[in-house]
Amino acid sequence: QVFTSCQEVQLNQGVRMDGEYYLKVKFRTLQIYCAEMQTDFPKEYVTLRSGQTDNYSEVYGHRLINPFECPYNGSRRQDCDCRNDYSAAGYTLFHKVRLDLNSLQIIITDLQFSQTIHGRPVPFATAGDCYSAAKCPQGQFSINLIGTGLKVAPNTKWTSQGNYVSVKVHRSEDGTRIYGRCGGFCGKCIPHAHNGLLLQVH
Numbered sequence: 001q002v003f004t005s006c007q008e009v010q011l012n013q014g015v016r017m018d019g020e021y022y023l024k025v026k027f028r029t030l031q032i033y034c035a036e037m038q039t040d041f042p043k044e045y046v047t048l049r050s051g052q053t054d055n056y057s058e059v060y061g062h063r064l065i066n067p068f069e070c071p072y073n074g075s076r077r078q079d080c081d082c083r084n085d086y087s088a089a090g091y092t093l094f095h096k097v098r099l100d101l102n103s104l105q106i107i108i109t110d111l112q113f114s115q116t117i118h119g120r121p122v123p124f125a126t127a128g129d130c131y132s133a134a135k136c137p138q139g140q141f142s143i144n145l146i147g148t149g150l151k152v153a154p155n156t157k158w159t160s161q162g163n164y165v166s167v168k169v170h171r172s173e174d175g176t177r178i179y180g181r182c183g184g185f186c187g188k189c190i191p192h193a194h195n196g197l198l199l200q201v202h
């Protein structure tokens with residue numbers, strides 16, 4: 001018997017251990033990580049099989065002294081004519097992301113299984129900077145869902161917040177991988193509020 005939520009596994013099998021379980025998601029059986037199984041409301045997470053180097057969010061900390069230029073054709077250099085003082089900067093790696101099984105939305109602000117390497121925590125699928133007003137984005141995010149049985153839905157779109165924001169999002173053919181570069185003076189991109197970060201069974 002395959003269950004459709006961590007709570008069902010808990011109630012029907014008397015399991016109180018966090019770990020990977022097979023759940024029926026839409027029409028497929030997928031491996032889902034059940035967390036907080038000792039509570040009344042366990043949560044579902046997707047383990048990112050490709051690892052944290054492919055699943056990260058960044059708000060870049062350098063700011064150009066002259067924000068109206070885009071030096072080095074937009075490529076990032078540590079020796080830029082910059083200050084490294086953007087207070088919102090941060091870099092977060094993700095091991096698992098929380099999935100709402102009913103809507104198939106990733107809850108991008110759930111940082112339970114993430115690690116912030118420096119600065120402030122940055123939500124999943126989010127990037128930004130305060131580098132330049134000249135379409136020169138430096139903040140990056142990466143999503144890699146290979147091996148999870150899930151992909152990013154085609155109607156998931158990214159939207160900008162802030163000033164002079166440039167958003168560049170590249171998707172793999174099959175939707176399992178997304179790479180984004182976003183930023184402005186100052187700004188970021190996040191999944192559009194209407195759908196959020198919506199997944200589909202792959």
